[in-house]
Amino acid sequence: MVEIITLILMLFVLSFLMGDNPFFKFTERLIVGISAGYGFLKLFDDGFIKKFWIPLFQEGQYWVIIPGLLGMMFFFTFSKRWNFLAKYPLAFLLGTGVGLEIGPRIETSILRQINATAVNFSGMSAGQVINYIIILIALLTTMYYFLFVLRRDRPAEKLIANIGIFFMMLGFGASFGYTIMGRISLLIEVINIFFEKITSIF
């Protein structure tokens, strides 16, 4: 029975290829409803029950009252008179979020990346050296393109910016190619599941 339902729903979704229709719309709403229901229950169980209710009422961890109350203050959003109170937990979240983010993010995505471009060529093969030089040129020319305060009147300046554009285009092309690969993989999986379900039914 489960196989038949899966198969029918798959066909309903694929029917969108022929144009929008009630079968597709029905399946779309079904997915949204099920996802929302599942997500709510899972969050309620893993968040509220396991992280607040059990620690407070079964394990006597009274400190969870503070984050619990802060979280519940979000419900003041629904009150016209008291909705300013919902801004306090938001401010807390923003403050801690920014504090957590800035230092480690700079270290991971900027400092270590800069460090990786400054390499010692000794002991490297010719191919590796060429690769690193290309990476360095790509980095500098792309960054030059984004220096908007500079005028690019002279041919040499235009050339550097255009090399930057060229490398960016290569990057976008690679991303597009990978995106196609991902979408085709999904289609292959849908066809695989389709055949599996057909086989299990008959």
Add this chain to the structure above:
Amino acid sequence: MKLHRRLVYFLLLAFILVPMLFGLTFKVKPTKPVMTFFDSVAELSPGDYIAVTLSFDPSTKAELVPMLKALTENIFENGLNVIFLNPQNINISDLGFSVISDIASKNGKIENSDWYYLGFVPGDKAVYQKLGEDLYSVYPASMHGVKLNSTKLYEDVKNLRDVKLLIDLADGNSTVDLLTYLSTKYDVPMAAGVTAVMASEYYPYLESGQLKGLLGGLRGAAEYETLLNVSGRARRGMAAQTLAHILIMLLVLMGNIEYFMSKRKNG
């Protein structure tokens, strides 16, 4: 010339169906990022701990479940202990568990002894940060409620700094978040398996050595299966994938030729 979009769908379906129906397979040659990923797992000793985060939704299972299967097989074959967790994506809990428990029982591995499934916990980045300090304040129990302080894990691992390798299987930004809050901060070696859409974004981290290996999309999973010498779903899908890519390249070329010809015609 106008090519009707339904004809494109039909052609694409045909290019995918034909190799699948005739069982056509292509040789898959592993690339450097996949080999370094494989080596990172292979160089660990039996009994070492490894952590695998499942940061994806069922919508991308086509690409990431083949990776998860191949990786889990490899981990169990190498005699490693493994902690599975999904702190980022709520919807993968049950699906991830069923995939892993099937492979574990096939390999004679026991839950809460050889492998642990900790599931979801809300908190996002704060959770990542805390995992590097105290695993049990985030996860006092496994997904099915087994208290972790009564397991062997509690004696061996205090936080994720004690694992020898952290692997993120992801369809979003979780890999960068884990690199930021866990790997870089606490010096935990890390590798990743990501969807094809995300793969190009992570190459800089591979080049800088922050990632010890990278599996990109179904192709990455197929290469990993090749290294393990198994014929899984990913390898079987590569012929269809290749032919579909050839079709799309032809369509892109045709579209460009048509564009330039019409441009010339209209002056």
